[in-house]
Amino acid sequence: MSRRPQPAWTSFDDLREKLRRRWAAGEFLRALARGEPWQPVELPLRAPTSAELAADFGAAQDWLGRWRQVDDTLVRLEWKTVGGRLVGTNTVPAKVRIERPEQLWRLLRAAGEVERFATLLDRTHRAAPALAGWVTDHPMKALAQADRWDRLVDTVRWIERYGGPDRYLRQVDVPGVDTKFIEQHRGVLAELLDRQLPPERVAAEHPPSRFVQRYRLRGKPAYVRLRSLDATPPAGLAPYRELTVRAGELAAVPIAATRVFVVENEITYLALPQVDGALAILGGGYAASALHAVPWLADRELIYWGDIDTHGFAILDRLRAVFPHVRSMLMDRVTLLAHRPHWGREASPVNTVMPALTPDESALYADLVTDTFGPAVRLEQERIRFSRVEQALRVEQVGPFVVPGDVLLNGDDDGGPG
Template sequence: MAARRGAPGWTTWPDARAALRARWDSGDLLRARLTGRPVTPLVLPVRGPTSREAADRFGEVQDWVAGWRAARLRPARLETAALGGRLIGTNQVPKRVVLDSAEDVWTALGVAADVRRFDDLVAATEAELPAGLSWVAARPHEALAHAADWPRMLAVVEWILARGGPHVYLRQVDVPGVDTKFVEERRGVLGALLARTLPADRGDPTARPADIARRFGLRSKPELVRFRSFDPADGPYSELAVRSDELARFPFAARTVFVVENEVTYLAFPPVPGAAVVLGNGYAVSSLAALPWLGDRDVRYWGDLDTHGLRALDRLRRFLPAARSLLMDEPTLLAHRPHWSREPVPVTEHLPRLTPDEQAVFQALVRNEHGDLVRLEQERIRFSAVERAVAVARVRG
């Protein structure tokens, strides 16, 4: 506890009050109330002077005791103990602060209204969603912060349990006073409650917190694959965006597939007869895993020449091990030195699916062999170099 100025670590009433507040802030008091564990009498020990200190610093001890006597402790009470010796005699000094009832604790903290709201919240949860009590016990103050919305939040969880599923969008949740924004803004707590109540075959607890539909076992917004095909068999359209689950069943005709990251580069990509160019969108290339027929195509990946781009290539090879890279080599990097920029937060993890040449580039970037945090973004590569690389890739097949 903090010491009063001039006193060597002796507890003051503000110190004891701060210790009581810390007990409240920890959630222990509300947790005990929920579980029925008694919290009173609640004792706050008081550290005071030793007999030697009382003799050597008698005036300071008197001031310290006077401070306690002047303090407004109610509803707490102060217990004392004898201290002294031959030099100063026996004196009664503060020993502990005691709060005899829970009501005294709430009054001392000024939280009686909060406790009433918490009691109502617990009662509603016990009646409507008993499995959610474990989360309330683990995070009582977070639950209390949502007390005003708690009935609607319980209703959302109950609706999803009863009517949700992979055929239902989040927008279809129909609870009075609830809209999609309400759910999105409270997705952390709702997700925690649903994790304790959803059957094991519903929802995905490993999904990103932002992906609330998948976490709740609801229907996710469809992933679109955006591509341009230069194969006449794919029809007259210059560009298409198709749901990945539908494209998985009805593949495009092009046999060579270039996957690029930058949108303008994708739009300007040189037309290659019999090929298609797909917009990868960074780590979203994993969505291409839904297209099993890609394993039978000649896939070329072109991403930023930096550690993140090489990691995206490594991830693509998890499901397309034969995919080859394009313009992600050291000669390309060194030929574009004036166009280098800085990579804000490079990755350093092991990338086992890179070829030896790609691994050499990655390690050189990680070790800053070419300079500090070097990166070459896809859109900074000269277009003539792109045309040459695509022509070479086309010839090699």
């Protein structure tokens, strides 16, 4: 025999849960912080109907008994009459009314949190009035930060007073605060700084995850690693054959090279053979973006060689947006198809408009995006046969790079030394 389902009549626990949801949404503390007059809280109760009383009078009496035991200093019950000829008339609770805020705090067992919030809000009004609005709007988030709130506010005020493009994040000097603390609480600090700082101090185009850039602090300098491909290091690099320098400093000291090769892979960069009057720059991944700060590259013959994948073309597109004359090397369809056994799979391809690509580059990029050759095909530059690299550089020695399809560059060879 199946058991009769429990009636869906409102219990005191149901009532408390409804109020807890409203508490968790910040409704009550927000009204308190705004100084809004207290409005008694009223909630209707799902009570037995006449038919339900007749069908299960015992269960209804048990339910009614539990409500009669509720502490009347917490809530006031409003009653209504139900019944009929089968069970007679009965009075049942129809509505709960909470008259005073103290009753609600006791019912939710939240009196301590209310006091803590009021103290936090008062301290914020005195220390950083602009942040009091954030506390008011986000009371539960503020309470969650109560143990570290003073440090957060002090960090915001320090950045307001002393932050700027000449200060690293590491220089924030607040007791109990270090860079790890700032990184761990970057999200809430960003919300507070957006309130505290004037608009010109916030670079809103950067998300909070790019904390340094968003709040115009001093970022890590971009470094450029470069080596001479000439037997004699050129002026600006000599007496060294290889250096790693800040991009800003490199911009101020032009190097007397006629050609500059930008390559992604480190071992390929190191293995490039001699090319008269040439310079190699390691632009691994999106590090090539650091070259935007080196204006004298506009006066050099600039060749970019990256992986044949969507990200490789994205880097080329960005570089060409700054240096329209940059040419690509070994990033063509013939090179890709000649190395089919060495194909890999790109983990997270990009698919966006790249207006700076040439028609041939755009066609190959489109084929990669649409998986014409297979899913997420990529050819990393270190997988290209080195004899092909040497052939490409020999062509560069004697004149401008020949378009892909040139017999010397793309034809079959025996794989031996160039």
